[in-house]
Amino acid sequence: MAEHNVCVELVRERQKCTFEVQELIHLIDGGITATEERREVENVVCTDPRIKDVVPEEYLSHKERYENAIRKNCILQEILKKYTEKRTWDNFRPSNKYRISSGVVKDISPFMLHTGMFIPTLVNQSDDEQKAKWVPKAMSMEIIGTYAQTELGHGSFIRGLETTATYDPNTEEFVLNTPNLTSYKWWPGGLAHTANHCIVVAQLYSKGQHYGVHPFFVQIRDIETHVPLPGIKVGEIGPKLGFQTANNGFLGFENFRIPRRNMLMKNAQVLKDGTYIKSKNDKLTYGTMVFVRVIILFDLAFELSRAATIAVRYSAVRHQSQLKANEPELQIIDYVTQQHKLFIGVSTSHVFRVVGLWLWNTYVKVNADIGKGNMDQLPELHALACCLKAVCSRDAAARVEEFRLACGGHGFMTSSNLPIINGIVSASITYEGEFSVLMLQTARFLMKAWNGVLARKTLTPTVSYLSKFSNSDRVQWANTTAGIISGFQAAAAGKTKEAYAAIQSYLKPGTDYEDAWNSASVQLVSASEAHCRAILCEISWSEMQRLSKTVSPNLGKVLLELAELYLTYWSLEKRGDLLMYTTISTADIAKLQARYEELLALIRPNAVGIVDGFDIRDEILNSTLGAYDGRVYERLMEEAKKSPLNAEPVNESFHKYIKPLMLKAKL
């Protein structure tokens, strides 16, 4: 790493840091051993000479870029396979251990869905016999799969999917069909030219009866030749905002037959004679959805930490404008407006991580209870995961954009990596549950809960606060962290109550409940958001407080500053809510503002240390602006020199087009 000298600004910043950066690194990883293991994986991969690009991927054509991504991801998987042979595979819990994949290909891997959805679905939804048959092959990547649910015509409304799987008892097969254009599968990552298998979600028909959507295990390409099997129409959907190397595909079926036992049968089943056996519990599929959303939360925390590292280091290196005449230009990180853009994003990364882990632990507990036959907590967990996924993905995208804009013009360069991170993060607002749709799901749960409040029932843990605030119109404000948390709960309760009232008020005679629901939906989304913010504030504060006691005092202090910054920032952002639902006064708000500015100043000297604590290697950061050594301008220029356009002094288009144009002007 000490290849180049570190620029003076960063040396100075690091000297100022008041806490032990290594300690923060271990805290984030979850212990010294975890840090060591992560670094070991990163070292094995980064020292492989085959993963270095001569021409950066963003200069390639769409096709070449895909080919390059396949080449390098195969190498990566092979290295990881060797690495994991000696160990137990531990990819299925939130961890930063394998982030090195973004050091291999900058954008999304065509294998992402294989590990992210194909394997988890196989594990969760196939019966034991099926598992024994498929899972080992998938784990060793003898077969490569993806998850095909969304169609051209349907994403959010899964019940509306049009692909059919009709059981033929004569041959004991399902016949898959895509009866029209809108029924083509559309979006699955790796589906286009990479996967040879996939899970297909289709409408099941047996004995002339319709049984709703079910998952099927389908081979789509020949194992040897990779040629699409007869009856399969498959290809890629084209370039996108990001995910350029994800190889998202489309898929159509024409009377394509698969064996009966290719339906995933852990829950529902079709017997040989075509008899349909219902799943014992519909709610079980919530499990996988919750799992995926927890992982998304954790991924968002990581992407935010990448963007934060880039923007904070760059802001320490960049000097711009004289605050005082005749003094040197200020490091832009010293502008308070800049701190306002940066530090909330840094803090948000920590908040998402700790809340993500808390959600994970809750999920593990609930899962254990399910094992014992107790599913009571599943709807609540699901409602919570919905709004957390929705709100956090949107917040993360906003923060990444703020980081990018805070880097001025240079943030717009691909080589800053912020545009690519933006592409990755903003996609998550849509996939695995579109924002508004998820918020409205949580809102349904909240409306039920409010019914419970009215009926004086005891509420489940995450919404129990609602009853606490159901009577009082405005809650007593206190300018403390506990006061802020209770203020957010009061706002959530107030908004839930008002959304409930709004539905009632739209329910004039002759109006359906659903129309009233639709009219109130802007308020319903707003209630969900308030609920989610209350959870984020409460859990992040209690978790950060807990953690701060496990570390040395200097680091503990920094953790609390970050956590308090988060609460204060959001109180100011949502002061309208606080004014509506608590007794907060103008003077209180002025005090919060002053405290907020104080916290920015407290965090300022440690800012570089805090992002160093994310410990993201230059190879994973992929950024000219964010590298550890701060050689920003040198790297910008070095990277520009790699452009194939710069390889020749005169581009051929001059002779072909420009010169004739200029000549014609002279005539």
Add this chain to the structure above:
Amino acid sequence: MNKVNEDLLRERSKCTFNIEELTHFLDGGIEVTLERKRREQAVLSKREELFCGVPDEYLSHKEKYENSIRKGTILFKILRQIYNMENSNLSDYRNVLNGVLGASISQDGSPFGLHYIMFMPVLISQADEEQKKKWVDRALNCQIIGTYAQTELGHGTFIRGLETTATYDLETQEFILHSPTLTSYKWWPGGLGQTANYCIVVAQLYTKGKCRGIHPFIVQVRDEETHEPLPGIKVGEIGTKMGLNSVNNGYLGFDHVRIPRTNMLMKHAKVLEDGTYIKSKNNKLIYGTMVFVRVIIVFDSVNYLSKAVTIATRFSAVRRQSQLKEGEPELQILDYVTQQEMIFTAIAGCFAMKFNARRLWDTFNGINTQLHEGNFERLGELHALACCLKAVSTADAARFTERCRLACGGHGYMHSSNLPLTYALTTASCTYEGDNTVLLLQTARFLLKVWREIDTVPVTPTIAYLKTVSSPGFQDKWENSIKGIVRGFQIVSMKKISSCVEIMTNKIMSGMSQEDAWNTTSIQLVSAAESHCRAIVLSTFHEDLSKMSSTVSAPLAEVLQQLLELYTVYWALEKYGDLLLYTSISKTDIEYLRRWLVTLLGKIRPNAVGLVDGFDIIDEMLDSTLGAYDGRVYERLMAQAQKSPLNADTVNKSFHKYLKPFMKGKL
């Protein structure tokens, strides 16, 4: 003409006003519309060459550049024809460009853009008569192609800090241009990479051993015949970006490059043969050009956003998703109130900003005449206004465009929707021509000055409200009307400004320096400047619409009134924290506003498609699979995907090379 989608047909038949009337109104008169259509026809006559072939997004970065040069030269020819045909004068070229060519040269910008947008205007406004004679005609005919090189690797915002030097050499009567450091390299100018052979370089002028500050020079960078960079010139492109990838932004370094004395643009300041420096008589004129460019940017923001809303509205009319009521057909997503809130507010935003851009343009023209007569009284006000309007209109356009993109679900993430590129264009404009934070701080500086002098100096039009709402007899009584809300925003602005003055005064009294007080208050200063701008935007929209509503037919006037109300109520609810804090608005008022919002959405709903049809953006310029006039969304998505070169082979070669050996464990 393809068959138009049924839902769109139905939407159009519901429209209550005359769409053509709206188009004429938006264009600024029927003649303008006809002229625009003529120009569009000229471009469409080259349909084959301009709009066919493999779409740009599949090409490598280099091929994309070459293609944009090819297309750019075709458009140049069309442009020449139009000149000859219409006998256009110079001041009209911008109009010609904006009308059609600007956008359709390439969806991702053009390497020739800066030639028109900056090179020519600067020549015209800063060259003396003799220089104009020498250069302007050649530039207009494209005998030379230029760009504007100001920003350097190290400096963008702080222009006084530029490091490129131009030192006058008495002996040879030449300037010696030099880039003494890496950070002094020019970085960003559009077309500079491989395209331009001339450029205007902004450099620090040295004569007789003294630095005279920054001045513009016209510099030849490439040979007119061979296009080779001239000796001492280091030029290339800066690499790929988040968007604008066809713009060919470049870098430029000088190694003691000599240019004749007469290549300094000498309309204002001069250097005589003997090296005597003659100061500009009025260096404030330069603000005039800055204001001009920012007015154009406000117009551009409206254009980008109009595209985004056209796409999102038409798609939402075609897309059906989810059953609101069990057993009924799936709803057009345009019927979900959450969807309406996202899209209709953006439509209203187009109109609000259009009215404001027009007003700014008129104010600019009025004041510009005064400027050239030597009257600078209103320059500060105009500059402050242009700064905040540029900042707010670009930030809003980016935010609303992103909301429109998200409102299209997964398909909005497809490149072929054209929403990703449109977002990139809007967000870039948050940075170039003045970083938005820096601009808002400039407006804030003006506002503080105004506030301090409010009782002693006569107030000018755009800030007159500050005096009104702070005068002793002023009644702050909340009123649930457009006028009442506008008043409310004016009060918020006034109170924020006065509070900033108070906070800063206190800080200075307690011993803080003026600059530190400024910096530590800057978050609130930015917020005050934004509030000022919101107050202006709302009141201008309100006033100007009221003035013109009698000139349009009643049905159109009614719809415009609804948009005004929607825009105003939306922003009141967005900023209700401010209103609660600073005005006498009550909780009941806010509940009233919420219902008003839902009512307005319902009123606009039947006219939504008509409204965006009124923008009259032809399919070739919209370039969107989701937004085309005929609404054949799914057919177009699939057709566009089929153009992918990856889809030309069923098996990509990377399978045999990498994937297969890897799956067999033999890599």
